[in-house]
Amino acid sequence: MYSFDEMLPPGTYKLFAFEGVPEGIWEDPDFMKEVAAKGTDVKLGENDSQRVDVAVIAKSELASTPQKLGVE
Numbered sequence: 001m002y003s004f005d006e007m008l009p010p011g012t013y014k015l016f017a018f019e020g021v022p023e024g025i026w027e028d029p030d031f032m033k034e035v036a037a038k039g040t041d042v043k044l045g046e047n048d049s050q051r052v053d054v055a056v057i058a059k060s061e062l063a064s065t066p067q068k069l070g071v072e
Helices: 029-038
Strands: 011-015 040-044
Touching: none
Parallel strands: none
Antiparallel strands: 011 040
């Protein structure tokens, strides 16, 4: 379980939990486009506090994505 103690500005966020992807691949916009539908949407208002369960995206679900993008 991860916790964010910092205040986030109000807005809509998409949360991801990856199993076994190459370090830093989430910084690749093409990778994020490929997995966008697998994220969990969260909307935060002013001073909101939420607990969100995020499903882990299994390595097997992403097996071809890094290769497709040329990342090992």
